[in-house]
Amino acid sequence: MRKMVVFLLILAISLPVFAGGSKEEVAEGSVEVSVWFHSGKGMERDTLNAQIADFNAMQSDIVVVAKQLPEGSYTEQVNAAALAGGLPDLLDFDGPFVYNFAWAGYLMPMDDYIDADMLADILPSIVKQGAYKGKLYSLGTFDSGLGIYGNRIYLEKAGVRIPTGVDDAWTAEEFADVLLKLQALPEVEYALDLKMNYGRGEWFTYAFSPLLQSFGADLIDRSNFQKSDGTINGPKAVAAMELFQSWFTDGYTKYNPGGDTDMADGKAALSFVGHWMYTTLKEALGEDLVLLPMPKFGGKSATGMGSWNWGMTSSTRDPEAAMIFLKYLMEPDQILRMTNANGAVPSRKSAIAMTDLFNVGGDLEVFIQQLNSTAVPRPETAAYAVITTAFAEAIDNIAQGADVQAALDKAAQLIDQDIMDNKGYK
C-alpha cells in the first residue's frame, strides 16, 4: 500500500511533461526573421503556415521562424514578452491593441518601406487602423465586415423591405417594425441574434460601439483622446444603449443563446455578426442568406471595422528582411489565399477586384460599401485597452438589465482615471 501511494504521488508530480521546443536550423548566409501570430481558426492558421512554408521554400535569403500563441491569452502573452524584452521581429495584433505598443515604443514605423503605389492600393480603413500619431505602424492582410445577416424566407414572410446597399439601409423605425414582425412569425424563436455567447470581450466593443456612433455619441472624445466623460455617458450614448437594452427587455434577443448556430438552425431570423460567420450561414441557408447593411439606428449609419494586423518591433534585427516577408503576405494572391480561407475582406483594392464575393453583385459587396463609407475605426489611442474593458463591462451589465446611465458613468470614470494616471498617454 505504502509503495502504491508513493508511486502514485511521484506519478502525479512528474506528469506535467516538459515540452521541448525545437529550433529550426538557419542556413549560413541567410537572415532569420522571427514571427509570432495568434493561432486563430483552423483554416486561417493552416493558410498562414502554408504561406510561411512557401516563402521559406521559394527563396534562400530569409528564413521565417514562426511561433503560434493561443488566441485566448495572446495579448497578455505579448505584453509579458515585451516587458521581458523577448519580442520577435514581426507579430500580429488584435486591431487597436497596436496603439499601446506603438505608444510604449515597442514598434518601428514602416513608412519608409512602403511605396506610394502600394499604399494607394490598400483599403483606407487598413491604413487608418495602422496609423498612430502620423506614422504607419501596422498593416493587415484583411479587414473585417460587420453587418446583419438575414434569412430571406423569414424576411419575405414578414413582408418587410430588404435593403440592398448602404444607401437604403433600414431606418430606426423600420428596424423596430422588422423586429416586431419577425418575432411574430411562428417558426422564429427570436428575431435578432447578437452573439452574446462570445462573452464579455473585444466583440462587445467591436460590435456595439457603432451603436453609439450612429446616435452621434462615441467611446471617447476623439478631438484629443483625453476625456470620455460626457461622450460615452452623454444623453446620446444613453439613448443608444437604451435602444440596445430594449431588444433584451422586449424579448427580441437573448443574453444566453443556445449556442453559436441559432441563425443557421433557423431559430433566429437575423444575426448581428461579422464576416466570419458567412461560410457557416451560407452552408446552412444557401440562396436564402442575405447580408444587410447596418441600420441607421440613431439617424446615421455606422459599423465596425479593423482586424488582426502585423507590426514590426523596434528590436527587429533586420527591418528590410521582415518587411520583405510582410510584403509577401500583402501580395494580392497571398491576401486572397488568406481571405478565401477565413472569409474576411481582402485589404487591397487589387485583391478585391479579383474576387466575386466582394465585387458588385457579390454576396458580401455590402461589406466593401460599408468600409468605404460608414465604418468607424476603434479609437486610435493607447488608452484603448482600458476603453474596451470598461465598455465591454458596461455592455454586459446593460444587456442584463443594469441602469444604463449608471453603467456608462462607471465606464467613463474608469477610462478617464486611466488616462489621468498615464498623464494623457502623450
Added chain:
Amino acid sequence: MVLRKSTLMSQARYEAYSAWLFAAPALILLSLFLIGPFFMSLGLAFTDLRLISPLPTEFIGFRNFVRLFSDTVFFKSIGNNFKFVLIVVPVQTTLALLLAIMVDKTRRFSNVFRMIYFMPVVVPMIVVSVIWYFMYNPSIGLINKGLSFISFGVLGKSLWLEGEKTALPAIMILSTWQGVGFQMVIYLAGLQDIPQSLYEAATVDGSSPWHTFWYITLPQLRNTTIFIVISTTILAFQLFTQVKVMTNGGPNDATSTTVLYIYNQGFKNLKVGYASAVSVVFILIVLVISLVQRKYLKSNREVG
C-alpha cells in the same frame, strides 16, 4: 580532553555546514520565487508601475489601496473565493473519507477502484477544464444530454457555465471531482496506520460499526484530516486554472476569483502596481485565515 573538544567543535561546524548545504537549494528557490516576489509586490503596491509604458514608475502612496476599497469586482472575487472554500473544503474532505473507507473495505478489485478515483488527479487541470467545458455546454454537452435522457427531458436545461447562478457551482463540482482522489489516497494511508488491535478491542467490547467509526476511526484520523483541511483550503484560495479556461470570470463576474483578478489587472489592464496592491491585501487575508486555522488545529493535535 582539549583535542576531543576541538573535534566535537569541528564536527558541530561540519554538521552545520552540511545542514546549510542541504537546505540551500530549497532556501535559494524559496527566496528567489516566494520571499523575493512577496517583498517586491509589497513595494510595487505603492507605485503606479505599468506592464508596458514609456512613463517612469512613480511612488503614489496609498492610492492603489484607496481605489481597492471601492472596487466592486475585487470584493466579488474575494467573496467567490470564500464561497468556494466554505463549500468545497468540507464536501471534498467528507467525500474523500467516504471513498477511502469504501476502497479500504472492498476486498476484490480495490486496486481498480483506487486507480479510477485517483485518475483525475493525474490529469493536468487544464485538460480537465477543457473536457468539462465541453461537457457543460448547455445545448450539446454530455451533462445536459445525459440528465435529459435519464429524466425523460425534465432535467438537463441548466445553463451551467453560462448562467450567473450555476457557473460557480459547476466549477465547484469539477474541482471536487478532480481533487478528491488525492485526499482519498492520503486518507487511505491514514486508515492503514490505525492499529488493528483497536478494532479487535472494539469488536470484543461489542461496538457497533457506527460506534467503531465514530470513536476509533475518526479520532485516529485527526492528524490526516488536519493536513487535508489545511492543504485543501490553501489550494482552494489559489483557484485560477479552471476559471481562466472555462469562464474567464464570467458571466458578470460570477466566477471571478482573486487570483484571476490579479492576473487580469496585471496582464490585461497592464496595471502591475494595482495588481500588487490586490495581492498584498489578499496575502494578508489568507495569512489571517491560516493563523486562525493553525492555532485552532494545534490545540487539537495534543489531544489526538
